[in-house]
Amino acid sequence: MAQLLPHKDVVIMGLGWTGAILAQELTESGLDVVAIERGPWRDTATDFNIGYMPDELRFAIRKELFLQPAQEAMTMRNSVAQTAMPMRDYSSFLPGSGVGGAGVHWNGFNWRFFPNEFQAKTHLTKRYGAKRLNELQLEDWGITYDELEQSYDKFEYVCGTSGKAGNLKGQIIDGGNPFEGPRSREYPLPPLKMPYSSTLFADAAKGLGLHPFPLPASNMSKPYVNSLGVALGECTYCGYCERFGCANYSKAAPQTTILPVLMKKSNFEVRTECEVLKINLRPDGKTAKSVTYIDTAGREYEQPGDIILLCGYGLMNVRMMLLSGIGHAYDPNTGKGTVGRNYCYQTQGSAARLFYEGKHFNPFVASGALSSGLDDFNSDVFDHSALDFVGGANISCGTSNGRPIGNRPTPPGTARWGAQWKKATAETYQNATAIGGQGSSYPTRGNYLDLDPTYKDRHGRSLLRITFDFPDNDLRMSRYISDQLAKIGKAMNPKQMVVSHATKGWNSVPYQTTHNTGGASMGAKPDTSAVNKYLQSWDVSNVFVLGASAFQQNEGRNPTGTVGALAYWAAEAIRDQYLKKPGPLVQA
Amino acid sequence: MKTIAFASLLIATAIVPAQAQSSPQAGGRYQAVLGDCEGCHTAVGGKPFAGGTVLQTPFGKIAVPNITSDHDTGIGSWTEADFRRALREGESPGGERLYPAMPYPAYAQMSDADVASLWAYMKTVAPVHNAVEPNLLPFPFNIRTLMAGWNWLYFKPAPFAPTAGKSADWNRGAYLVNGPGHCGACHAPKTLLGADRSAALTGASLQGWFAPEITGAKPRGIGNWSAGGIATYLKTGWSSHSVATGPMAEVVERSTSQMTDGDLNAIAVYLKDQPAGADMQPASASLRSDPAMQAGGRLYRDNCATCHGADGKGERLIFPPLAGNAILVQSSAESLTRVVLAGAQAAGTKAAPTAPSMPSYAWKFNDAQVANLLTYIRNNWGNAAQAVSAESVGKIRAGLSGGPSLANKE
Numbered sequence: 001m002a003q004l005l006p007h008k009d010v011v012i013m014g015l016g017w018t019g020a021i022l023a024q025e026l027t028e029s030g031l032d033v034v035a036i037e038r039g040p041w042r043d044t045a046t047d048f049n050i051g052y053m054p055d056e057l058r059f060a061i062r063k064e065l066f067l068q069p070a071q072e073a074m075t076m077r078n079s080v081a082q083t084a085m086p087m088r089d090y091s092s093f094l095p096g097s098g099v100g101g102a103g104v105h106w107n108g109f110n111w112r113f114f115p116n117e118f119q120a121k122t123h124l125t126k127r128y129g130a131k132r133l134n135e136l137q138l139e140d141w142g143i144t145y146d147e148l149e150q151s152y153d154k155f156e157y158v159c160g161t162s163g164k165a166g167n168l169k170g171q172i173i174d175g176g177n178p179f180e181g182p183r184s185r186e187y188p189l190p191p192l193k194m195p196y197s198s199t200l201f202a203d204a205a206k207g208l209g210l211h212p213f214p215l216p217a218s219n220m221s222k223p224y225v226n227s228l229g230v231a232l233g234e235c236t237y238c239g240y241c242e243r244f245g246c247a248n249y250s251k252a253a254p255q256t257t258i259l260p261v262l263m264k265k266s267n268f269e270v271r272t273e274c275e276v277l278k279i280n281l282r283p284d285g286k287t288a289k290s291v292t293y294i295d296t297a298g299r300e301y302e303q304p305g306d307i308i309l310l311c312g313y314g315l316m317n318v319r320m321m322l323l324s325g326i327g328h329a330y331d332p333n334t335g336k337g338t339v340g341r342n343y344c345y346q347t348q349g350s351a352a353r354l355f356y357e358g359k360h361f362n363p364f365v366a367s368g369a370l371s372s373g374l375d376d377f378n379s380d381v382f383d384h385s386a387l388d389f390v391g392g393a394n395i396s397c398g399t400s401n402g403r404p405i406g407n408r409p410t411p412p413g414t415a416r417w418g419a420q421w422k423k424a425t426a427e428t429y430q431n432a433t434a435i436g437g438q439g440s441s442y443p444t445r446g447n448y449l450d451l452d453p454t455y456k457d458r459h460g461r462s463l464l465r466i467t468f469d470f471p472d473n474d475l476r477m478s479r480y481i482s483d484q485l486a487k488i489g490k491a492m493n494p495k496q497m498v499v500s501h502a503t504k505g506w507n508s509v510p511y512q513t514t515h516n517t518g519g520a521s522m523g524a525k526p527d528t529s530a531v532n533k534y535l536q537s538w539d540v541s542n543v544f545v546l547g548a549s550a551f552q553q554n555e556g557r558n559p560t561g562t563v564g565a566l567a568y569w570a571a572e573a574i575r576d577q578y579l580k581k582p583g584p585l586v587q588a
Numbered sequence: 589m590k591t592i593a594f595a596s597l598l599i600a601t602a603i604v605p606a607q608a609q610s611s612p613q614a615g616g617r618y619q620a621v622l623g624d625c626e627g628c629h630t631a632v633g634g635k636p637f638a639g640g641t642v643l644q645t646p647f648g649k650i651a652v653p654n655i656t657s658d659h660d661t662g663i664g665s666w667t668e669a670d671f672r673r674a675l676r677e678g679e680s681p682g683g684e685r686l687y688p689a690m691p692y693p694a695y696a697q698m699s700d701a702d703v704a705s706l707w708a709y710m711k712t713v714a715p716v717h718n719a720v721e722p723n724l725l726p727f728p729f730n731i732r733t734l735m736a737g738w739n740w741l742y743f744k745p746a747p748f749a750p751t752a753g754k755s756a757d758w759n760r761g762a763y764l765v766n767g768p769g770h771c772g773a774c775h776a777p778k779t780l781l782g783a784d785r786s787a788a789l790t791g792a793s794l795q796g797w798f799a800p801e802i803t804g805a806k807p808r809g810i811g812n813w814s815a816g817g818i819a820t821y822l823k824t825g826w827s828s829h830s831v832a833t834g835p836m837a838e839v840v841e842r843s844t845s846q847m848t849d850g851d852l853n854a855i856a857v858y859l860k861d862q863p864a865g866a867d868m869q870p871a872s873a874s875l876r877s878d879p880a881m882q883a884g885g886r887l888y889r890d891n892c893a894t895c896h897g898a899d900g901k902g903e904r905l906i907f908p909p910l911a912g913n914a915i916l917v918q919s920s921a922e923s924l925t926r927v928v929l930a931g932a933q934a935a936g937t938k939a940a941p942t943a944p945s946m947p948s949y950a951w952k953f954n955d956a957q958v959a960n961l962l963t964y965i966r967n968n969w970g971n972a973a974q975a976v977s978a979e980s981v982g983k984i985r986a987g988l989s990g991g992p993s994l995a996n997k998e
Contacts, residue, residue, distance in 0.1 A: 045931060045945030050894060051952055223903040231905035231942040236894055248894060249906055249944060261941045 002292050002300035008034045011291045011305035013276045013320065016101020017560070018546035018567040019311035020254035021155075024228075024262050025571035026307075029579065032267045034303065035311075036293050038071070038275040039098025044255055048245030056403045060243040065105045066090060067097040067313075071275075074315070075452045076508045078469040080332055086455050086463065092507065093345075093514040095313045099272060100245070100254045102313060102514065102560075107242040107368030107400055108218040108251050109558035110161045112152050112565070114379050115145035115181040117555050120442075124380065124390050132390060135473050137342060137443045139552045142524035142533040145181045148565050151572070153184055155564030156216075159252035160224035160232050162369075163187035163216035177213045177374075179381045192221045192235065194398075197361050197433040198372035201397035204491035210376045215396060216561070217369030218252035228261045239401040241368030251368060274301075277459060279308055279324035279543065287542045288326070294459065306582070307542050307574065310520075314549030318343075318449050318519035319464040327520075327530050327539045330448050332467075338530040338538075339520060340449035343466065344554040346515040347439030347474045349502025350393060352485040354494035355411050356431045363402025363429070371398025377484050378556040379440065389476040391440035393556040395485060397433060409434075412498055435489055437481040439502070441517070441554040444471045449519040469506050478502035515559050520549035522566075524586075532586040534573035535566060541584045544570055616709025619702050622768040622851075623695065624843035628652045638662075638716035643689050644795050646782060648725040650689050658715035671707045677745060678735070685735035687725075688743075688782065696745035697767035742783035754861075761858025764851055765789075769843075774799035774835065790865030791918055796987060797834045798922040800915055805864030807971075808917050818856035819849065825935025830915055831908040834923065837935035845937040875967050880975060884964025887957055891949070892965075900969040906944050908934070911969035921976045924962050925984045928953070950988070955981040 009031040012019045023033045042048075042065075058064050067090060075084035096102035116123040121138040165186045166176025191214035194202070202212040219235045226232065235250040249256050262268055273296045280290045280302070290304040310317040321327055321339045330341035373396030375381055384390055401407060409432035414424040447469070451462035470478075482501040489497045523529025526538040535550050537543040546567050548559045577585050620626065629652050631640040639654035656662040663671065670681040678692035679685060686692060698706075723730050748767055750759040765771045775789040791801035791808075803809040810818055813829055821827035822844035825837060832840045844852065875881060889898065896902050900911035910916055915923060926932075929950040936943030953961065955978040962981075966973040 043945070045933075045947045049947045051891065051947045051949050223906065225905055229939065229941050231903070231940075231944070233895060233903050233906050238894075249942075260936060260943055264936060264941065 002302040005301050005303045008032050008303065008305045010034070010307045010309060011036065011303050012309045012311050013291065014038070014101060014310070014312035014316070015099050015254070015270050016096060016311065016313070017103040017254060017564055019101070019309070020103070020258040020262060021158075021564065021567040022309050022311060022546065022571050022574075023268055024258050025568070025575060027262065027265050027268045029575050030267065031307075031579075033269070034305075035268075035270045036274045036276050036291065036303065037099055037270055037272045039067075039096075039272065041270070041272045042099050042104065042245065042255065044245065044247065044249055048247040050247040052247075054238065054240040054244065054247070056240075056405050059240075060403065060406055063090070063094060063243065065096060065098065065243065065245065067095040070458075071097070072316070072457055072463070073455070074464045074466055075455050076466045076468070078467070078506055080446060080467060084452055084465045084467070087508050091509050092512050093516055094243070094511070095315065095514065099259070099270065103253045104245045104255065105243050106251075106253075106560060107558075109369040109560065110156060110159055110163075110216045110218040110252070110564075111557040111561040112181060112183075113145070113555055113557070113562050114179070114381075116380055117553075118143055118145055118148075120553055127380065128384060128390065132384075135444060135471055136390070137445050139342065139443075139521065139523050139528045141522050141552050142529065143522065143569070148569055149181070149184060151565040151568035152561060154227070154568045155561060157188050157227045158257050159218040159564070160189055160220055160226050160257070161187050161216050161218050161252070162189040162192050162214075162221035164191050164214055166213060175213060178211050179375045179378070187216065188226075189221045189224055192217050192219060192367055192370050193237075194372055195362070195365055195370060196359075197363075198370070198398045200433070200492050201435060201488065202372040204488055204493075205372075205374055208488060208491055210374050210488070212372045212374045215369055215371040215373045215394075215398070217367065219367040219369055220250045226257055228258065230257055230260050232256050235367050237365050237367050237370070239364055239366030239399070239403065242400060271295075276312075276320065277461070279310075279320060279326060279540075281325060281540060285325070286540060288324075288540050307544070307578070310543065310545045311547065313516075314519060314547040315449065315464055315466075315516050317545050317547055317549045319451070321520060321530070321537075321545065322449075322451050322464075323461055326537055326543055329450055332446050332448055335445060336527075338526070338528065341528075341530070342443035342518040342521045342552055343447050343449045343468060344441040344443050344517045344551065345468060345470075345506070346441050346513045346554055347391075347393070347470060347478050347502050348436070348512045349500060350437030350439060350478045350481040350485055351500050352435045352482070352489035353409065353498045354433050354435070354489055354492060355409075355428065355496040355498075356433075356494050359431050361399070361430055361433050363399045363407060363433075366399040366401045368400050369398075370400060371396040373397070375556075377437075377481060387476075387480065389473045389480065391442055391474060391477045391556065393437035393439035393477070393481040395435060395437050395481065395488065397435045399433075402429075411496055435485050435492075437478070437485055438513075438556050438558070439474060439478055439481060440556045441474055442471060443518060443553050447471070470502055470504060475502055475504060515548070515554060517548040517551035517554040517559055520545045521552045522550040523552065526588045532584075534577075534585045535570040536573075536578075536585055538584075538588055542582065544574065546570060616705040616707070616712075618846075619706040619768065620709055621843055621846045622702075622764060623698075623706065623770070624839055625655070625706075627838055627842045629655050630842075635714075635716040635718070637710075637713050638718040639720045639722075640718060642724070645687075645689055647729040650687055651720050651722045651724055653720050653722045654716065654718045655710065656713050656716045656718075657711055658717050661717050661719045662715060663710065664715055668704070668707045671710065672703050675703060675706075678739065678743065685732045685739070687732075687735060688738065691770035691773045693743055693745070693784070694767060694770035694772060696743075697748040697763065699748065699763075699767075702768065738781060738783070742779070742781070755857065757854045757857040758861060760851065761854035761856070764855050765858055769855070771802070775802050788865060789859070789862060791920070793920055793922055795835060796922070796926055796984070798918055798920040799835070800918045800923070801865055802859050803862035803864050804860045807912065808914055808919075809862075809864060810859055810914065811864070812912065812914070813856075813860075815853060815856035815860060818859060819852035822847065822852045822855065823849070823937070824940040825937050826905055826940050828904075829909065830913050832935040833927065833932040837933065840935040841937060845935075845939070875963070875975065878963070878975070880960045880963045881967060883957070884960035884962070885968070887953070887961045888964055888968075891952075892961075895946075900965070905940050905942055910965050911971065913971075916966050916971050917973040919974070921962050921966065921973075921980065922984060924966075925958060925976070925981050926988065928958050928961065929981075929985055930988050950985065955979075955985065
């Protein structure tokens with residue numbers, strides 16, 4: 001029997017980026033907020049101790065900061081015809097766990113989506129006709145870029161983002177991304193200093209008439225004091241960002257941006273190592289009354305609250321909705337139901353590996369988002385009329401790390417172990433770089449999330465089941481992008497180049513990307529979206545579902561910037577609209 | 589706008605002299621801020637003023653009493669006269685002597701008006717039932733009547749008297765520093781029996797920290813700081829010269845960060861005018877080529893420069909500067925040693941909320957390495973101070989074992 005706890009105004013599941021943002025914004029309004037976090041408390045000096053040598057084995061290989069399958073596993077299959085099996089380890093993607101969530105272990109890419117991507121269905125149908133989208137299940141998001149612009153701005157200024165604007169209030173600026181949506185002001189910090197590989201890439205791209213720019217990085221190019229008064233240190237280019245917490249206070253994370261302010265508030269509390277089991281609905285099913293959670297000693301608690309915010313990783317938010325009966329589960333056979341619908345990933349297969357002689361790329365001089373990239377072949381920047389797909393990829397070249405275990409490039413044909421491998425890896429370390437295409441991932445009817453009918457977790461709850469394969473549209477896109485990579489790679493004049501592209505059959509074993517989106521998508525209509533434009537559940541009006549679960553499709557860039565912007569957007573709606581008149585903010 | 593600003597300026601200057609001995613904010617809460625009552629009387633994670641914190645003194649442990657309005661375990665049964673006598677004379681209603689860990693020798697200077705306001709406020713503090721046995725001292729210090737002798741030796745109560753010829757700000761500063769602020773409780777050198785040897789704020793060792801000299805001395809005191817810089821430090825915990833950590837971080841968070849800008853300026857004006865203590869032995873000229881300096885420099889570049897910079901300048905509001913930081917050139921390296929061994933966290937205030945931490949290096953450096961490192965930072969970038977010995981580091985390390993540490997949980 002769960003122990004009933006005193007009432008709170010707001011109960012948050014998960015204290016990562018979105019949980020921290022919502023808690024900060026809503027405590028400012030005077031609300032009493034509690035966050036329930038499955039993982040441990042983590043702070044910079046204790047857990048990402050600068051006194052230690054960065055430990056690649058501990059964090060990157062053994063994945064100390066991540067969710068472990070013993071806590072919560074998932075099952076996967078490529079199509080409805082298959083029987084899903086549990087993933088024995090997280091490896092294709094790595095969900096975070098603990099205070100800070102994925103905001104601790106990200107690289108720091110802080111992008112905005114393009115304006116027309118929020119109306120992908122309308123825009124692409126108008127330009128290329130409905131037939132082109134036949135295989136896809138694209139929907140509009142029910143929100144416009146213009147509505148979201150101030151929220152993007154807020155997140156970038158809390159994070160302290162290094163970059164160069166390409167479009168300031170409609171005016172195209174040299175050196176930035178000329179294809180981006182208009183920004184109301186410049187980035188808070190100038191771009192990071194570009195490494196040799198990025199410079200080589202940018203020069204080659206310019207020579208081809210393309211438009212390279214420094215990618216937006218929430219790794220500090222200069223000391224920064226953010227909009228909450230919290231200071232971050234200048235990045236030292238150590239290259240231990242992704243899979244690590246930053247020891248140097250130089251990467252934006254909830255710990256380095258929001259928590260110093262939030263944790264001091266008397267109207268905020270976090271309960272760590274407490275796992276939410278279920279959201280409990282009132283008898284009419286239209287509102288939630290409480291959250292049941294369990295601590296590490298196995299004691300259960302019921303925490304009542306007026307507003308329940310699902311701020312876990314997107315996949316966990318979707319599972320919590322399904323376990324709690326919030327909304328209707330998506331059925332790929334009928335196309336009905338919305339929870340679990342439009343699950344997307346990221347099409348990462350396009351790459352060109354370049355090998356040289358006599359270079360010094362110094363890949364150990366690195367930072368998470370240290371890259372030059374271009375959007376000439378991303379999204380709908382280029383004309384797809386004569387092509388057989390929609391979507392695209394950001395193409396980039398940089399050094400996010402040169403770590404000794406993971407970064408061992410060798411030319412094709414090299415032995416995979418032994419003396420020859422050792423010799424090749426020593427010779428190649430300074431002589432290799434790569435160009436990558438981070439491709440869009442568009443929804444199809446058959447890619448979705450639901451509860452596994454067989455496998456359960458340690459609490460007896462059904463595991464989440466992922467049914468996913470790369471859509472043919474996205475594979476055609478990947479081939480096209482690889483052709484572009486090859487052209488740029490050739491212009492970079494390597495001794496040898498190896499080009500690859502994405503292939504059918506998503507494999508959950510090799511690491512690809514932790515950009516899982518959708519499943520609780522936002523939209524203007526309740527039959528094609530699980531939450532409304534304010535991320536409020538259409539069905540249970542005091543539940544808001546934050547995170548990339550709200551995406552209708554994933555685009556050719558990292559999702560965190562849009563996740564942060566949507567969090568500020570939802571917080572504003574709760575503060576300015578919901579608190580005044582609790583209930584559905586959009587009538588279904 | 590201009591007219592209004594000018595008018596308020598006139599009023600402000602007109603009021604200050606009259607207010608020099610009482611405080612501009614009514615209600616008594618402000619007097620509790622000035623006296624930093626919560627600093628001792630609120631335990632970590634405890635209810636305000638409910639006591640329970642255990643102070644480590646050179647004579648043993650003293651638990652801080654409950655001063656909420658609870659009738660049985662607090663001061664709910666006291667009268668204003670009882671409160672006044674305890675605060676200014678160190679005697680509780682039963683005639684029991686307080687220990688001077690309660691800074692009544694300083695509070696003796698508090699004005700009648702401030703004490704009255706503070707009493708009015710204390711009566712509004714919610715009662716908390718929390719029985720605290722304050723006297724944990726060993727024999728003979730547990731005999732409270734001995735304090736009569738102590739008082740006879742050291743306690744010369746006198747109400748605050750303004751110094752003629754000094755500005756209103758200076759006098760207000762003197763009142764705040766020596767009266768309610770009781771800065772000397774940490775910053776004034778002590779006799780063997782724990783009394784202030786003099787009122788001079790020339791630095792003292794207390795609770796495992798060295799409270800630095802805060803006179804107008806250069807560079808050891810705050811002579812190189814502007815009055816604005818001192819006020820900013822007290823308001824935020826940060827200045828371009830230093831950062832508050834250890835016990836001073838608590839003082840800033842609970843007391844000075846909540847003071848008015850006028851009072852902070854007054855404190856700055858007064859402190860800057862205080863004469864320097866005795867000159868300490870200057871650093872040896874040959875120190876720069878010393879092997880300890882060479883070894884310390886190597887350790888610094890490998891372990892410290894990432895944050896504090898090769899130039900020792902640090903970064904604003906996140907990494908404290910070492911170049912020109914007066915803490916580094918105190919006669920005692922106790923605080924520095926402690927920070928390297930145990931780690932430290934900076935003050936977090938509304939204006940500067942970051943509160944960054946430095947981890948412990950006790951597990952990584954032996955005593956000689958810590959000594960070399962400290963000798964290096966005390967004598968680089970224009971800093972000059974005596975070398976640190978491995979023995980002194982060893983003593984502090986021994987005192988810290990089992991104490992608070994930011995060492996990694998593994």
